[in-house]
Amino acid sequence: MRLFPLLILAACAPRYLCAPGTKVEGEWCVPDTDTGGADTGTPDSGIDTGDTADTSDTGETGDTADTADTADTEDTGGRPARLVVNEFMTSNDAKAADELGEFDDWIEVYNAGGQVADLSDISLTDDTEDLAQYRFPAGATLEPKAFVVVWADGTPEQGDYHAEFTLQSAADRILLVQAPDGAADVLDDIVFTEMETEVSAARFPDGSETWITSENVTPGAANQE
Ligand SMILES: [Ca+2]
Ligand SMILES: [Ca+2]
Numbered sequence: 002m003r004l005f006p007l008l009i010l011a012a013c014a015p016r017y018l019c020a021p022g023t024k025v026e027g028e029w030c031v032p033d034t035d036t037g038g039a040d041t042g043t044p045d046s047g048i049d050t051g052d053t054a055d056t057s058d059t060g061e062t063g064d065t066a067d068t069a070d071t072a073d074t075e076d077t078g079g080r081p082a083r084l085v086v087n088e089f090m091t092s093n094d095a096k097a098a099d100e101l102g103e104f105d106d107w108i109e110v111y112n113a114g115g116q117v118a119d120l121s122d123i124s125l126t127d128d129t130e131d132l133a134q135y136r137f138p139a140g141a142t143l144e145p146k147a148f149v150v151v152w153a154d155g156t157p158e159q160g161d162y163h164a165e166f167t168l169q170s171a172a173d174r175i176l177l178v179q180a181p182d183g184a185a186d187v188l189d190d191i192v193f194t195e196m197e198t199e200v201s202a203a204r205f206p207d208g209s210e211t212w213i214t215s216e217n218v219t220p221g222a223a224n225q226e
């Protein structure tokens with residue numbers, strides 16, 4: 002493995018909000034213990050000089066956590082779907098064939114969130130002037146921690162998961178867009194140059210902000226080094 006050589010712009014931070022009393026830490030919502038302003042409260046002030054005060058503080062943190070726990074439980078059960086471009090190949094001579102046995106460019110999308118993603122109004126494109134070049138089929142969904150592959154083979158007549166565009170190894174871009182005809186929320190935006198043949202660019206681990214190039218390409222499965 003080596004670090005992906007050139008430009009990868011993951012322009013978008015994780016797109017979810019945390020419940021009140023929690024904050025974003027990495028990819029997760031965690032209790033925001035800082036909000037427990039109650040720590041300045043009366044019980045401790047009398048014994049500030051002593052370590053005992055810390056013990057009391059811990060108790061108070063616990064109280065805060067109780068509040069946060071409620072929000073946390075909701076987050077864990079209902080953390081929103083989060084779609085990312087997870088892996089792609091721009092030059093594929095013999096690594097991965099589509100259902101017609103053709104070795105084409107492909108893009109893997111991954112749901113890094115905690116809820117099922119509705120793909121009905123999601124598009125992929127390499128053209129900022131044409132955000133809806135490829136649309137997922139109406140009613141398509143993606144389970145949490147699941148993958149879906151779109152063949153960027155320029156032959157949409159080959160099926161629902163074949164796009165009308167292809168990817169250029171020298172320099173190209175992949176945008177993942179929600180509501181391309183409306184608010185056009187860009188979920189992911191990957192710019193790259195000088196991709197090699199027979200390697201993919203991949204987030205490793207899946208859904209992370211770290212990109213590698215890999216000869217162990219994994220369309221539709223967890224990325225490998
Ligand atoms: Ca290509
Ligand atoms: Ca094809």
Ligand SMILES: [Ca+2]
Binds near residue numbers: 087148218219223224
């Ligand atoms: Ca993969």
